[in-house]
Amino acid sequence: xxxxxxxxxxxxxxxxxxxxxxxxxxxxxxxxxxxxxxxxxxxxxxxxxxxxxxxxxxxxxxxxxxxxxxxxxxxxxxxxxxxxxxxxxxxxxxxxxxxxxxxxxxxxxxxxxxxxxxxxxxxxxxxxxxxxxxxxxxxxxxxxxxxxxxxxxxxxxxxxxxxxxxxxxxxxxxxxxxxxxxxxxxxxxxxxxxxxxxxxxxxxxxxxxxxxxxxxxxxxxxxxxxxxxxxxxxxxxxxxxxxxxxxxxxxxxxxxxxx
Numbered sequence: 706x707x708x709x710x711x712x713x714x715x716x717x718x719x720x721x722x723x724x725x726x727x728x729x730x731x732x733x734x735x736x737x738x739x740x741x742x743x744x745x746x747x748x749x750x751x752x753x754x755x756x757x758x759x760x761x762x763x764x765x766x767x768x769x770x771x772x773x774x775x776x777x778x779x780x781x782x783x784x785x786x787x788x789x790x791x792x793x794x795x796x797x798x799x800x801x802x803x804x805x806x807x808x809x810x811x812x813x814x815x816x817x818x819x820x821x822x823x824x825x826x827x828x829x830x831x832x833x834x835x836x837x838x839x840x841x842x843x844x845x846x847x848x849x850x851x852x853x854x855x856x857x858x859x860x861x862x863x864x865x866x867x868x869x870x871x872x873x874x875x876x877x878x879x880x881x882x883x884x885x886x887x888x889x890x891x892x893x894x895x896x897x898x899x900x901x902x903x904x905x906x907x908x909x910x911x912x913x914x915x916x917x918x919x920x921x922x923x924x925x926x927x928x929x930x931x932x933x934x935x936x937x938x939x940x941x942x943x944x945x946x947x948x949x950x951x952x953x954x955x956x957x958x959x960x961x962x963x964x
Contacts, residue, residue: 706802707732707778709841712754713768717786718743720878725752727789730799731782737772745786764850764896776841783837783855787878788816794873798838801869809869811839811855818877820886820940828930828940829923838871851896890947898954907959913952921945 710731714721715738725748728734736749739762749756757775762768769783780802784790790798794814801812813834818825825831836844836855847854880886924930925941933940 706780706804708780708782708798708802709776709778710734710782710784711737711769711772711776712784712786713737713739713765713772714741714745714749714786715739715762716741716743716745718745718748720786721745721748722752723789724784724786725749725754727791728782728784728795730795732778733776735772735775737768737775739768764848764853764900766846766849766853769846769853770848773841773845779841781839781841783839784875785877785879789876789878791873791876794871794875797871797873801871802838809867810843811836812869812871814838814871815874816877817874818879820880820936821882823933823936825933825937825940827928827932828925828937828944829928830940832874833877834870835875836868837875850900851893886943890943890950894947894950894954897951898958901955902958906955908952908955910953910956913949913956916952917945917949920948 708731710728710733712721712724712735714736717724718741721736725734725736734752734754736746736754736756738746738749738756738758740758740760746756746758755775757772759768759771772783773781782790782798813836815831816833816835818830818833820830839855843858844855845858847856879889921941921944924944925938930937930941
């Protein structure tokens with residue numbers, strides 16, 4: 706059995722080299738870039754990745770499906786450019802894919818997230834299990850523009866829903882600074898709100914506030930964010946702000962319908 710790594714990118718020059726170095730064990734690495742204006746494409750090519758480019762970006766789900774259409778191996782590991790696979794995780798991935806001819810066909814991987822100089826161990830961020838390793842003929846991504854999901858393809862059902870669980874965490878360097886967080890928050894909030902607006906979902910400022918308050922209490926109290934100290938408090942406050950931003954953006958789109 707062979708393994709493809711797929712990564713979708715846009716302006717990831719600061720991340721892509723370290724990401725590609727961490728997956729040098731794969732049989733092929735495919736980078737699907739969406740009109741980057743920095744050196745992402747050049748770096749990826751120099752690192753030996755198979756680089757393809759698109760001028761448009763239909764959303765995360767459809768873009769990842771485009772990347773899946775390019776693979777030639779039996780197994781797929783889906784990564785973001787700000788994620789890393791250390792040696793222990795690489796060996797675990799190879800141990801469950803090489804020669805495997807029985808289910809499970811899909812595995813989730815725990816993810817550890819680095820936030821502004823600190824590994825966050827609570828706040829709902831750990832353990833953060835994500836479905837990332839799967840047989841290429843067994844799954845596709847949902848068409849969601851953001852927060853896409855891995856779903857069984859066709860009549861496949863991953864052996865009646867069975868999912869394997871890897872033990873070694875993937876390293877997620879998503880938010881190296883507050884600027885990184887706010888930049889991604891703005892982009893994701895807008896895409897999320899536009900998607901919900903197209904589906905006809907309605908909301909209110911009160912709903913936005915209540916959802917934000919619930920998000921904070923859940924992450925800080927019930928998911929023990931307080932154990933991460935002052936940075937945990939910052940994470941939980943930012944998550945609440947992010948939740949408010951999503952619903953308030955949707956509310957503003959709803960209001961435009963009446964102008």
